[in-house]
Amino acid sequence: MEKNKTHIKAFTLLSLLLIVFFGINISLGSVSIPLFETFSVIFGETTSNNSWEYIIWNYRLPKAITAILVGSGLALSGLLMQTLFKNPLAGPFVLGISSGASLGVALLIMGSSIFSSYIGLQLVSNISLAIVASIGSFIVLLSVIIVASKVKDTMALLIIGLMFGSITAAIVSVLSYFTNAEKLQQYVYWSFGSIGNLSWQQIAILIVLCFVGVILSIFSIKALNALLLGENYARSLGIKIKKARYIIIITTGLLAGGITAFAGPIAFIGLAVPHLTRQIFNTTNHKILVPAVLLYGAVLMLLCDTVAQLPNSASVLPINAITSIIGAPVIIWLLVRKQKIIF
Amino acid sequence: MQEKISGKLQLHNKNLDHFNVQELALEISLVLTEKIASKNLTVLELIALGRQPYTNWLGSLKNKDLSIINNAITKVNLDSLKHKKCYELSDGQMQRVMIARALSQDTSIMLLDEPTTHLDFYHKATILKLLKSIATTTNKTILFTTHEIELAIQLCDKMLLLNNTNNPYGKPSELIKEKHFETLFPKDIINFDANTASFKVNK
Numbered sequence: 001m002e003k004n005k006t007h008i009k010a011f012t013l014l015s016l017l018l019i020v021f022f023g024i025n026i027s028l029g030s031v032s033i034p035l036f037e038t039f040s041v042i043f044g045e046t047t048s049n050n051s052w053e054y055i056i057w058n059y060r061l062p063k064a065i066t067a068i069l070v071g072s073g074l075a076l077s078g079l080l081m082q083t084l085f086k087n088p089l090a091g092p093f094v095l096g097i098s099s100g101a102s103l104g105v106a107l108l109i110m111g112s113s114i115f116s117s118y119i120g121l122q123l124v125s126n127i128s129l130a131i132v133a134s135i136g137s138f139i140v141l142l143s144v145i146i147v148a149s150k151v152k153d154t155m156a157l158l159i160i161g162l163m164f165g166s167i168t169a170a171i172v173s174v175l176s177y178f179t180n181a182e183k184l185q186q187y188v189y190w191s192f193g194s195i196g197n198l199s200w201q202q203i204a205i206l207i208v209l210c211f212v213g214v215i216l217s218i219f220s221i222k223a224l225n226a227l228l229l230g231e232n233y234a235r236s237l238g239i240k241i242k243k244a245r246y247i248i249i250i251t252t253g254l255l256a257g258g259i260t261a262f263a264g265p266i267a268f269i270g271l272a273v274p275h276l277t278r279q280i281f282n283t284t285n286h287k288i289l290v291p292a293v294l295l296y297g298a299v300l301m302l303l304c305d306t307v308a309q310l311p312n313s314a315s316v317l318p319i320n321a322i323t324s325i326i327g328a329p330v331i332i333w334l335l336v337r338k339q340k341i342i343f
Numbered sequence: 344m345q346e347k348i349s350g351k352l353q354l355h356n357k358n359l360d361h362f363n364v365q366e367l368a369l370e371i372s373l374v375l376t377e378k379i380a381s382k383n384l385t386v387l388e389l390i391a392l393g394r395q396p397y398t399n400w401l402g403s404l405k406n407k408d409l410s411i412i413n414n415a416i417t418k419v420n421l422d423s424l425k426h427k428k429c430y431e432l433s434d435g436q437m438q439r440v441m442i443a444r445a446l447s448q449d450t451s452i453m454l455l456d457e458p459t460t461h462l463d464f465y466h467k468a469t470i471l472k473l474l475k476s477i478a479t480t481t482n483k484t485i486l487f488t489t490h491e492i493e494l495a496i497q498l499c500d501k502m503l504l505l506n507n508t509n510n511p512y513g514k515p516s517e518l519i520k521e522k523h524f525e526t527l528f529p530k531d532i533i534n535f536d537a538n539t540a541s542f543k544v545n546k
Contacts, residue, residue: 086380222402226395228381237395237448238368284383287401 071301078270092256092270096164104136137257192318193264209258368396372445393447435466455487
């Protein structure tokens with residue numbers, strides 16, 4: 001059982017990395033706080049500077065926890081989608097979840113400016129953004145589920161998801177064309193993604209969503225493994241394909257939809273982490289992969305966020321761009337080195 | 344799989360519609376022509392998936408499962424390849440892996456869809472001989488479709504000829520005697536030689 005040993009090693013390494021990156025993430029920021037002081041705040045001791053305590057408890061800690069939830073959740077939903085669609089290029093957003101969220105947000109931000117004479121209210125806030133984003137992803141997800149009950153072929157579902165994405169993108173373009181510059185900028189800012197402004201209540205909601213998502217995924221492990229053979233084989237092994245497909249889609253909807261609602265669209269993590277994880281663990285068994293992508297996603301997201309906040313400077317880079325800038329070269333490097341992407 | 348178009352399908356004197364997927368998984372195992380979704384599985388992992396109908400909700404393998412898996416691997420002669428990844432295997436080896444997976448599912452019936460496609464003559468014969476030996480040693484019913492009529496005549500216990508008219512069924516020797524092979528193909532192109540049980544192309 002040499003394999004088990006390497007798995008245990010990899011899990012230990014990832015857990016250590018998670019702790020280290022969590023530490024680095026909360027000790028760096030626009031205000032420089034000594035490392036020792038950071039940790040004494042975390043462990044509940046008093047510090048010489050009250051504003052430091054405020055920054056850590058109300059800004060850095062929520063942000064680091066959000067990073068972990070966002071990274072883990074997106075990585076897990078990416079894994080689910082890649083296995084369900086037998087496609088190494090699938091990610092959490094192939095079912096049109098992020099486009100649904102974008103549409104909701106675009107309608108709120110830009111629609112309210114176009115129809116402002118009727119509404120005349122300033123509706124745009126973090127909470128309302130999260131609400132419309134969830135409604136948007138939920139509606140798209142619901143349409144996909146309805147369509148899923150009509151089509152037998154999972155590949156058709158993938159294309160339908162992409163088509164929903166195109167339609168919503170087109171509507172967003174039309175809205176952008178008619179809106180004013182200020183509103184457009186506001187929308188673009190949302191699409192950059194942000195994990196820095198969640199309240200503890202919002203984090204609690206996100207924790208619940210991620211928890212439910214993880215539980216559902218654990219119950220899907222057997223079906224996911226059978227799906228590695230294809231749907232016909234999986235059915236011959238006693239898997240109820242339709243039920244498994246619904247559970248997997250709903251799980252992805254909860255995870256990716258919830259995360260997009262609170263943190264905006266965050267690219268790349270969901271696509272890349274499952275591949276990176278398969279490279280390290282050298283297995284396709286979801287019993288290993290599910291916990292592994294959770295850890296790996298969290299580590300990578302913490303790293304990206306640390307880079308994005310540009311330590312000791314006041315400016316923050318858009319997280320959505322950083323995840324791609326860091327992640328895409330890693331995938332290219334892996335491909336060049338291994339010659340092929342193994343799924 | 345294709346749903347039944349008409350008539351009645353029975354398994355152990357029970358209507359097939361009355362079996363749920365789990366019960367069916369304990370009775371029938373499959374080897375299909377479609378490629379498996381992930382070639383990144385190792386041979387062992389793939390064959391172990393055949394135990395899914397027997398394992399718990401997480402798919403954990405018990406000692407009994409492991410010994411059945413190992414028996415299946417030995418039976419199809421894959422011991423030296425069991426830690427290889429599926430993308431490293433040849434078509435013939437891959438077909439043996441799929442048969443071992445079906446074997447580890449330990450069902451009374453094994454259905455194979457054209458198990459010898461894409462294989463050269465040597466591997467075709469190997470696969471069909473393997474199926475024959477599995478059928479005799481494990482007492483399983485092995486049912487497969489094939490275009491290799493000559494090999495099937497030599498190796499099968501019974502054949503069903505799909506000739507678009509009366510679809511005769513029986514032992515190969517009986518089917519030869521009743522001259523069913525003669526009319527299987529248009530005579531101006533292919534003739535059947537009953538003495539050697541082989542087809543000849545008209546020159």
